[in-house]
Amino acid sequence: MQQSCLVGxxxxxxxxEFGKTSKANIVRSCGYIKYDRYGNAVPDFTTFYNNLLTANGLLISNQNESNTDGTEYVIAQPLLEQSLNELENLIGLSSIKKEVHEIISLTKIIQERRFHGLSNDSNSRHMVFQGPPGTGKTTVARIIGKLYKSLSVLSKGHFVEVDRNKLIGRYIGQTTHKTYKLLERASGGVLFIDEAYSLSKSWGDNQSDPYGEEAIEILLKFMEDFRDDLIVIVAGYPNLMESFLKSNPGLKSRFSTYISFPNYTEDELLKILIKKAFQSGYILSKDSKPIIDQIIKIHMANKKENNGNARSMRNLLDLAIKKQAFRLMQKVSRSKEELMRLTSQDFHLSEIELTNL
Ligand SMILES: Nc1ncnc2c1ncn2[C@@H]1O[C@H](COP(=O)(O)OP(=O)(O)OP(=O)(O)O)[C@@H](O)[C@H]1O
Ligand SMILES: [Mg+2]
Known part of the structure; x- marks a missing residue:
């Protein structure tokens, strides 16, 4: 939408005449303005430079045009900082935090390169999150949406979580409709597919699964066509994710980033419990530490290979809160401090409670 641009x-x-001022100011003052995807007026560098070169008799061909989009990427600093804070505040996950910082750097560099007209193979941002339950996959995926929104990569950065049931219809044809609708809803943000292998026929009894295949085919097409404003994250157990990605030749190549979520350690689980308690307005008394340590040890031994589940700490906290309430109700009145404190008594779990953590 150009308005009376200067030419020749x-x-x-x-x-x-301008001398020393910002390039953006010069471009704007010469009338070169375009509108970005949010409707903001931004300097139209591409047309400006082309016209300047033409006016100077220097423009021979427009061979650079395809590489330059001249877009100024606006970084929403408060949202970027908020999302990074959320990430930093997660307990552990050091390799994942490093990976996310690398992704942010790459995104910023790609944007700067595009601004300067340097070539940039538009690389896919779709991701695979591999890890057992409760290791932070959904939590991190939500943060990724906000980060990409803050970097102007995604227009909305919202989060749509789906599983097989939400994508698959009850008859052939209905799946196309359901999957398409969900992809449309997710566009501009993150589509998070939990237990993605449930979509593939190699899951379960190895029977053919036309519904799953139908969903995957649409997914593949959307991931390619809308890759500039949609990030698909598939998540689940590592070995099952491997067979899912092998189940369709197009799948593996669509994903560029693989992130592995390890089980939390004993120490990390304890920190997650303390943090969750604090967030809910509770503190753990010193005397509760030995019994909590013991609970975590037994729980980890019970769960074997999936023994680092942060959700079990939420369950443990809920049980302790219930037991504290019962304990406090035996008293005539309660102080604020008592209402906040969880003591060792509140962590005396029954066998069945411990098994079901
Ligand atoms: N590093 C962490 N620090 C603090 N809380 C965490 C952390 N990781 C996970 N949690 C908490 O644990 C719970 C489970 O996390 P989340 O849902 O992200 O796990 P998940 O890997 O997606 O699990 P699932 O595979 O079962 O869907 C959430 O309440 C989340 O807030
Ligand atoms: Mg999850």
Missing amino acids: QELINKFI
Whole structure:
């Protein structure tokens, strides 16, 4: 949407007249303005430079055009900082935090390169999150949406979580409709597919699964066509994710980033419990530490290979809160401090409670 742009000698004169000011100011003042995807007026560098070169008699061909989009990427600093804080505040996950910082750097560099007209193979941002339950996959995926929104990569950054039931219809044809609708809803943000292998026929009894295949085919097409404003994250157990990605030749190549979520350690689980308690307005008394340590040890031994589940700490906290309430109700009145404190008594779990953590 250009309005009375300067061209030819007038453009050159204005350009010379400006001296030291920002490039964006010069471009705007010469009338070169376009509208970005949010409707904001931004300087139209591409047309400006082309016209300046033409005015100077220097433009021979427009071979650079395809590489340059001249878009100024606006980084929403408060949202970026908020999302990074959320990430930093998660207990552990050091390799994942490092990976996310690398992704942010790559995104910023790609944007700067595009701004300067440097070539940039538009690489896919779709991701695979591999890890057992409760290791932070959904939590991190939500943060990724906000981060990409803050970097102007995604237009909305919202989060749509789906599983097989939400994508698959009850008859052939209905799946196309359901999957399409969900992809449309997710566009501009993150589509998070939990236990993605449930979509593939190699899951379960190895029977053919036309519904799952139908969903995957649409997914593949959407992931390619809308990759500039949609991030698909598939998540689940590592070995099952491997067979899911092998189940369709197009799948593996669509994903560029693989992130592995390890089980939390004993120490990390304890920190997660303390943090969750604090967030809910509770503190753990010193005397509760030995019994909590013991609970975590037994729980980890029971769960074997999936023994680092942060959700079990939420369950443990809920049980302790219930037991504290019962304990406090035996008293005539309660102080604020008592209402906040969880003591060792509140962590005396029954066998069945411990098994079901
Ligand atoms: N590093 C962490 N620090 C604090 N809380 C965490 C952390 N990781 C996970 N949690 C908490 O644990 C719970 C489970 O996390 P989340 O849902 O992200 O796990 P998940 O890997 O997606 O699990 P699932 O595979 O079962 O869907 C959430 O309440 C989340 O807030
Ligand atoms: Mg999850």
